Amino acid sequence: MRTAKKRIAFYLIMICCACAACGKAEEKKLQIVFQYQMDYWDAYDLSGSSIPDQKEFEALAQSYIQETEKLLGISGWWEKINPGADTLILNLCITGETGSVSRASYGKRALDNEVEAGISLGGMALTKYHSDGFLAHELTHVMVGPSFSISLEDGLCQYVQGTIGLTSHMPGMKENGIAFEQYFKTYHEYCKISAEEGAAPKPQDIIDSVGKAGRQYPEGPRMMWMMYSESFVRYLISQYGTDRTMELIIAGEEEGAYEKILGKNLTELKDGWISSVEAVEQQYTWEEIGRMEQEFLQK
Numbered sequence: 001m002r003t004a005k006k007r008i009a010f011y012l013i014m015i016c017c018a019c020a021a022c023g024k025a026e027e028k029k030l031q032i033v034f035q036y037q038m039d040y041w042d043a044y045d046l047s048g049s050s051i052p053d054q055k056e057f058e059a060l061a062q063s064y065i066q067e068t069e070k071l072l073g074i075s076g077w078w079e080k081i082n083p084g085a086d087t088l089i090l091n092l093c094i095t096g097e098t099g100s101v102s103r104a105s106y107g108k109r110a111l112d113n114e115v116e117a118g119i120s121l122g123g124m125a126l127t128k129y130h131s132d133g134f135l136a137h138e139l140t141h142v143m144v145g146p147s148f149s150i151s152l153e154d155g156l157c158q159y160v161q162g163t164i165g166l167t168s169h170m171p172g173m174k175e176n177g178i179a180f181e182q183y184f185k186t187y188h189e190y191c192k193i194s195a196e197e198g199a200a201p202k203p204q205d206i207i208d209s210v211g212k213a214g215r216q217y218p219e220g221p222r223m224m225w226m227m228y229s230e231s232f233v234r235y236l237i238s239q240y241g242t243d244r245t246m247e248l249i250i251a252g253e254e255e256g257a258y259e260k261i262l263g264k265n266l267t268e269l270k271d272g273w274i275s276s277v278e279a280v281e282q283q284y285t286w287e288e289i290g291r292m293e294q295e296f297l298q299k
Helices: 054-072 077-081 123-127 135-144 150-164 180-196 203-209 222-251 256-262 266-279 286-297
Strands: 012-021 024-036 087-095 103-109 114-122
Touching: 024 054, 054 135, 054 150, 054 222, 077 103, 077 135, 103 135, 114 135, 135 150, 135 222, 150 222, 180 203, 180 222, 180 266, 180 286, 203 222, 222 256, 222 266, 256 266
Parallel strands: 024 087, 087 114
Antiparallel strands: 012 024, 103 114
């Protein structure tokens, strides 16, 4: 590993989004200022990742912000954080520590015309899986902000990552044309078998925590909980549309928001969700899924 040279780099990008006002398209512009505490591309070998240099990272971040705005229908999201803002200060941290995880800080008001946020990308995620280090996921946290349910929030971020991210729910699935619903069906059945063998928590224990109000992560395997949370969010979007689901996630304040916004309580919604998962015809075994992953990682 080469020795890092400390520096701060700034890069400006203009993002335009259209909104309807008085029947005419009004252009809103967001200026992005990227800030770095050091030259991560000099400190680490990122040549095997999807962000081999600073320019590629900034282009990918710009693209993800634009795509997420369209996917979730949240143009002008920065003005909800700071009315009148036209600049996003995005602080990047990359850590090369083995097992490090990615995370983000929510967008917050800075100067009169600024919104500031930070993203930390785990070095292991950047290199081992040839992925984007969950960049789309973390940017969604920045753009959407906190929800009354951490399960809904992370489920939404997983949905964005799997839809527009360079890799989806599991390496090799998107590349083999396997939709999330089919992958999750295989995963769900595998979890049930693993629970019977005492090798994993019962899926029902995970299901019980999905969609609940609260900001604390539940005990147990984080990735399993996030996979089920993503499946639940995808179900809500498929049944009620993106606009109403986003209203629930952004404007909801407690579990009563489910019935107020979607017309059903959380228990009813989860019953419908699991019924839809059980109704999917499984096409792959877990072993076949694993082989596809290994083949992808060996490329």
